[in-house]
Amino acid sequence: MKAYPYRRLAGPVSLRVTAVELKVPGESREPLDTKAFSVVEQVVALGGTGFDDWESARLKLSATIPSKATAPDSGWSDVSVVAVLTEKATNARTVVPLESTTESGREWTGFLDVWRADHRDRASLSVHVVARADGVPGRVIATAQNEWIVDLSAEAPRRQRELDVVIAGFREGPQWRRPFREVPWIVDTSGDVAAVHVNTDFEGLTDLLSGSGSGVEGLVRDLLLAQMCTDVWTAVFHAAVGDLEVEEDGTPLFPHDWRGEVLREMLPDVMPGRPLEEALGEVHRRRTEAAGWIDLQPRIHFAATRRAEMPKALSTTIRGLDRLQQRADA
Template identity: 80%
Template sequence: MKAYPYKRLSGAVSLRVTAVEVKVPGESREPLETSAFSVVEQVVALGRVDQDDWESARLKLSATIPARATEPDSPWRDVSVVAVLTEKATNARTVVRLESRTEGGREWSGSLDLWRADHLDRAALSVHVIATVDGVPGRVIATSAKEWIVDLASESPLRQRELDVIEVGFREGPEWLRPFKDVPWVVDTSGDVPVVHVNVDFEGITELLGGTGASVEGLVRDLLIAQMCTDVWTAVFHTAIGDLEIEDDGTPLFPQDWRGEVLREMLPDVVPNRPLEEGLREVHRRRTGTSGWIDLQPRIHFAATRRADVPKALSTTIRGLDRHHQGNDA
């Protein structure tokens, strides 16, 4: 919890994206369908844009702040509301001032232009309430609790990115996959989204993964998928923790893409009962130090199996096989 040497504004500050328009060179702005952004997930998916050569997107914004901010007896003066779009991967930062739309100063609105050339992957959008406090201008007295995500690649407005699964023959497929021709799948974490390459040359794997229902094949399929997900969670954790940006004082920083999401999700199980920042420092210290990294491997495996629902899948398979055997005996 941060401490501030001045009076802060209590209460919720909310931000909403109410519409999205895209601009193609030589054409007027065209609105995107409302399915391109989700007020529940608080994500804008610009991968839905049909034109490949779009150059900018205009986000129409609406913000609500506590009425106390603009009351005559409040300790704040010259209250303003700004929206800030940032992306750490490119160091891009755009700030726009919103305009008050109601007499009481609760509702504010405006628009922000995102230029495609300035961004790479995912940008974070937040709103801040600025005021003069004790004669000092430019104080941040409140911030929206949850950032919106503006995703330049995704076609679905989902906060958690979906796993990409590609079926390919390893024997005669891409050169880098050929050494793995005897395994059923390989996890690739080098791209913007983790990818599972399923080896269709592995006998029976395609039919098994495509099975459904409560049959024995269906039970084995669910268990197999749980094992695949365990491999994915393990691989992405090791990738994320092995590619951290480090500040000058040695403090590791959370990545801004899916790697940061993975670390925030798994660290509470890898280093329990620690704040996220402290847990990240501890894991980084053990990985780069002379000892302790091996001791963390069971915790990492535990965190991966929990998120892959391995205990549930295994219990369901055991009960299903038991019922199947009982049916055969009868």
């Protein structure tokens, strides 16, 4: 938890995207269907709009803040509300002011333009309440608890990204895959989305994974998929903690892309009973210092196997093989 040298605004601050329009070359702005953004997921998806040459997207925003922010006896003055769009991959940052629409000062609205040339993947959208506090202007006295995500490539507004699966032979194709031609799969965490590459040159693997048979084949397939998922969760966790941004005081920050999603998902099992920020700090400390990182590996493996449901898959396989053996002996 951060400490501030001035009084902060208590109460919820919320942000909503209520409409999205696209600017297409030579055309007027095209309003998008509500399927392009989700209030539940808090995601705007610009990859499935049907316009490949759009230049910018205009988001209509609505924010709600506690009315005491603008009360005469609040102790704050010059209160304003701003929306901030940031993307780590490009270091892009856009700040726009919102306008108050009610006498109580609770409701604020405005527009924010997302320029396609300024962004590459996923940007985070938040809202801040800014005021003069203790005589100092421009202090942030409150921030929305949840950020929206503006995804330039997604076709559907989903917060949790799906894993990218690449089916290809390793003997040919990109040079970087060829040294791994003897393994069934590898996990690549270098891209905007983590990907598992399945080796079609590994004899029988493709037929097994794509099969729909039951019996021993089905049991082996499900166990193999669980093992693959375990490898994926382990790899993406190590990638996520391997290159964290830190503040001046050494506090690590959650990444804004899939790496942040992975950490929020796995940290409760890696560091049980601790708040997410504290757990991230402890994992970062152990990784960067001499002691503790090796001791943490069993917890990371445990978290990965739980996400992959490996215990369930293994138990099902053991029971299934036992039933098949009993039938064979009967």
